[in-house]
Amino acid sequence: MGIEWTDFVTALEQTLTMVGFSLCFSAIIGLPLGMALVVTRKGHILENALVFNVLSTIVNIIRSVPFIILVIAIIPFTRLIVGTSIGTSAAIVPMVLSAAPYISRLVENAVLEVDTGVIEAAQAMGATEWQIIVRFLLPEALPALVLGLTIATIGLVGESAMAGTVGGGGIGDLAITYGYEQYDYHVMFVTVVILILLVQFIQTLGNLISRRIRRR
């Protein structure tokens, strides 16, 4: 029972597919969610205790469910969304669901770092709330946002390993099936090296982009 190099290539493709798609979708959800967590808080431009508390609670609830349990628990929902509960695309659903609230917290942190004086300046020049968000908060928080998304991406690489549970495949799955369950240490070693390189690559890229934005 052998394993070919092409298996690694396929697995890497699966990992990149899962991470890429779930990053996109969870960022699309997490970004506005995180921004909402900032602007609806007390004393901020769209202060709204109800919205803030509801959103914050939902985020906390989802974030407290262990990923592997989330994967199983939402199978019916996954089937509803992608039509199947097995495979790479089925793995993306729980990954998005778990990463979106996480990203929202990272976004929240990044945006809160923006100097309140900048918001004051924006208000003083007659900016609308929407303009403050889009023209002031977002660009000022961008370098930190990129670093936050880098962290989230690496987290997703880790989660993709557990996606094997629903037949998502990927590098991590390879490591678990061949290395952990069948004691094939060569496969385990190669997969771990690939994962290290991948994480290293993502972090370096993230740092680079963030620095570019900061020092344009």
Added chain:
Amino acid sequence: MITFENVTKTYHNGKQIVHALNGIDLTIERGEIFGVVGFSGAGKSSLLRCVNLLERPTTGRVLVEGQDITQFSKAELRQHRRRVGMVFQHFNLLNSKTVFANVAEPLVIAKVPNAEIRKRVMELLEFVGLADKANHYPDQLSGGQKQRVGIARALATRPSILLCDEATSALDPQTTSAILSLLKTINREYRITILLVTHEMSVIREICDKVAVMERGKVIESGSVFDVFSNPQSDITKNFVNSVMHTKIPESVQRLLSEPEGGNRRVYQLVFVGASATQPVLFQAAKKFNLDINILFGNITELQGVPFGHLLVEFRGPEREINRALTYVREAQVDIQEAVGYGH
């Protein structure tokens, strides 16, 4: 014209109720540079922020050109804010954008056409002397340059009022006076009303026409800079004036005075305005009467273009001669008072 009518601002700090503004009545005429001075926590920043409603008064009205801005709708308030520029202590520039983009921002927000923005921004950068820095980022600039960008940005929408919140407090003395003279130019050339708050009396002396002294949410003294400086009423105002006028007698002079000496002598303090009168009067008095006049200490500053100062003089001679000299000096309309505790 800006009018505060019985403005109060109260907020809760935990269980404590803080009266940031405690019944402010104040009028700022069009075209003047009005300074508000006070220690930190006196409420001056709150006062300033009531003019563009970055802080909303708890009670009272704020009238700008006769309109009660506290009654404005959100859209009206945004329009109003475009007519009121604001400059901040810590500049509050966007670090992610170039100098050009920072100055352009208020115009972009107001949806001004691009070609017009370009023209206006370059004109402003030219005016503040930073045309060559248009493509730089704020972190490549010095503090003074950043404040120039802040000022250019505040002027972008051609406001009629400029609010300066401790605009020079983060700058060194040299840069401060450059920025102050820029503000003065703006006031004179564009006829923009400037309301500034500061804790530095030197800023008031340098450029303001009128001044209000604040303490604990109240205006305790206000008037023309000249009147307040030459005749401060409250202790706080006196302290502030002292901080720049040095009317306090230096210790070395005090030591000199406390030394017992033969003969009758008295020490007087003279306040004089517009150098002309005083000195001839003193010399005349010395000639006319049988006494020696000795100038111990003096200080002259310029207030709104007029020399203004203090002199500490010693009269030596028989009591009768001293009194005659005093009457003579007083008749010449010079403010002369005995400096308490120095006579023998």
